[in-house]
Amino acid sequence: MNRDKFKQRLEQEILILDGGYGTEYFKMGYGNVPGEILNIKHPEVVEALQRNYVKSGADIILTNTFNANPAKLALLGYKDLFEKINLEAVKISKRAANGKVLVFGNISSTGKFPQPLGSQNFEDAVESFRKQAEILLEAGVDGFIVETFSDIKELKAVVWGIREVTEELPLIVQMTFESNARTITGTSARIFATVFDDLDVDVIGINCSTGPEEMLDVFREVAENTSKFLSVEPNAGNPYYDGNSLFYKTSPEEFAIHVEDFINLGANIIGGCCGTGPDHIKLVHRFAKKYKPKPRNKTVKQTLSSRTIIKDVTPFTIIGERINPASRKKFQQQIIDGDFSTVLQEAEAQKHEGATVLDINLGIEKMLDFSHFQDVIRKLDKQSSLPLSMDIQTNKYLEQCLREYPGRPLINSARITPKSLERKSKLLKKYGGMLILLAMGKQIPETVDERVQLILEGIKVLEENGISRDRVFADALVLSLGANNDPEITRRTIRQLSKLGIKTVIGLSNLSFGLPDRSYLNGAFIAQCVNSGLNAAIMNSGDNFVMDNLHGSLKLKGQELCPSSKLEIDDPILKLMFTGETQILKQEIEKMLSDHTPIEISQNILGKAMEKVGNLYAKGKIYLPQLLMVNDTTQPVFDYLNSLTSESKRYKAKVVIATVEGDIHDIGKKIVGTVLKSGGFEVIDIGTDISAKKIIEAVKEYNADILGLSAMMTTTIDRIEEIAGLIKKEGIKVILVAGGASMNENLAVKFGCNGYCPNAINVVEMCEKLLRK
């Protein structure tokens, strides 16, 4: 379906999506077959379900291809059927739709996060999604929906993949959030909404994870931060398994109570996810179709973001300037050598100093290649850095960074020349973000009026290319006082642009270049500029005098920067762990070896520090990427210390973890493993799709104190009961803990587990409690 027509339809009516598939197959007695394989083995089952959804009032049905990407099918052992499964899915859906409703190609996660959180190469992910989209497109889908993503970078990969295949069809993108409005990878609903607001998608939405009541706040957060159309597909609450059959608690009636709430918040498309069936959709249809879509305030506040941190650009954006090796030979050489330790230290330091954005300039780009840019983006991402300003001159490297960047970046910068504006417009349209527009063409205008005029011309070109002036910072250009330039021209340019409602920025430190008493000059000038309306500065956030002047000037205007959620870390070892630099951490640890034994360091210093990290995660002070990074940074040092001693490290307990047979989900288990390690447990991860027999063997072999089992799928949770039965039968002394999306506390008790772990956050506390019993 043509995108414009689709959008016109969304302006006029609320559309209904279908409901769950996996849970319905389970009800229909096909729970033991991977859902997508039904397209080939039992197409009549898929078609019957989809016909029911059409009958219930769905306007859009989704192809039965949620897990039909090459990576997932390979794990399920059906790699060779990739094309056929996708083709058949579209055929089935089209038969069920019978020309009356739309058929959207459904694509979801590969199950592996792209680097840095997972092992998958980003471009491989793009290619995998591209291939699937190509097949679905050729088979005749009317549009695409990508759903249940929890890694924003993987979601970008799928958008690039689909848009490489077609720019003509509508695209709905949906992420899945916990009830705290964060994905498990730490991205907030607001970050998701603002990032995708720029991108070439038509509808932004959320699905899965929680029921409609819990989803309302998350949905509100998305709605308030995007101008795109909105979609929502809640679960029917949490799954319950009574030992015989699986059911979801939220009845169609209870589900429907919330339909009007979503419409009130601006929903354009409503459907259901896990646990919902045709009866739910029938009631959704009944309530939703009474209304027209609600008009929304579609002005989105400008922000810059990383994966986990979002910053409003007003009232002021402090762009930290120190990731720049200009005049720092050693730093430049480090970058050339692929050593980003200084980059990461500067990133962390500027964050603590109160910068809101980090400018990234890697120096002489001719000495660098793609890998440098890719690495720096990934490392900063893993460090949960501040949002980035990409001060990258070479277009191909800039594009590479934008492609890999999970957040909403600032592009630094564009000159006002046709070529520069065209290039930057293209990048902004494709990758989103904001732009610093220099008040210069081939030369720098000398007068205030000329600079203002030039900026207006530049903005006009950008607007003609679909980039609103809201997304632009005009750089009024600060030139060196030492070269007899008049700073008054800059200040007055700021004032004039500010009066015209244009945001302004300066590169503050240029003012005092080559002069003594730089702080005083910079401090005085920023105060003047703030008074004239300045909105941002690329500056040294470590200069307290300048920072105090800035904050004071803002305060005099009645403005204040939101206090940054600083992570106060006093422990020097912990600080090093957060830099992500294993080598530096190791060097510090080596110094300690003169006063401490390896086991003392491992147990009392590193171990305790890791416990603190685990606590910070449990309290929500840090997010998953930071936790994973600290673990990756520290683990080799633990290994090094262990190699120095025959004495084994003392752990709180030994935990064997596994995903049960038939289930290939890995990420949740790995996160739990990492959290347990950080909490002082020894963790042996025996993998995914592991038979009960092998799990029992591993428990015996490792003499495990705790066995942690994960079952994400509704079709595999009964394996946990099987294993619990074997433990009991063989009289094995082990504490059994279960988790995963399809588990719940009642079920865990029913199966004979000692504990249920709903998420990774409290797993350490729970295991400690169970050990004390």
Added chain:
Amino acid sequence: MKTANILIPDKNVIMPTKKRYLFRVAMKHSTAIPKALNSVINRIYKKGLELSEPVIYWQDFPVEIENPGNDKKTSAFPIYLIPSRLEGSSSITLFASTLGSKIDQQIKQFIGEEKILEATLLDAWASESVEALNKWFDGKLRARSGKGTMRFSPGYDDLPITYNNELMTDFLKINAIVADKETGILTPKKSTICLIGWLNERGEINESR
């Protein structure tokens, strides 16, 4: 005379829109509703659904042609019980709808616990819920019999509410809903009595949704 037909509908037919439910408490359903309040509103909606035991009792009657009076043995519906808005009907469908007594008890309990917000919301929800039930059954009747007159309840225009007792006792002949002889007030409280007049022959009620 026959006793009334009984119809027990699915609960989803009694679900009012949030818009109407909140309109009953003089509130606009908007994004401005604070989260905590919206949560109570939804919780009460759910509570109402859980407690409701919706039933419709109904019966068709030919309209009395001669000897206006109250010869109930003829099974005809007396002229004096027909409001002017239904005049000219050749037959009448009389029905009583109720959500049952659990809702009343819960409202009473809320009031006893000084949970006035909850009580008010449940009361409003239940009123709209009965209306949703009536509307649904009204639709069924019209699908069977055609256009008909407006749906009318005693207490409006020229049919006093005090006739409720007579309509329940002498015509529908049920005791699940009791109308006070003096006041006409129904128990359970979330109950109504309705009449629709018809000019044409009646068909069968399709009891499925």
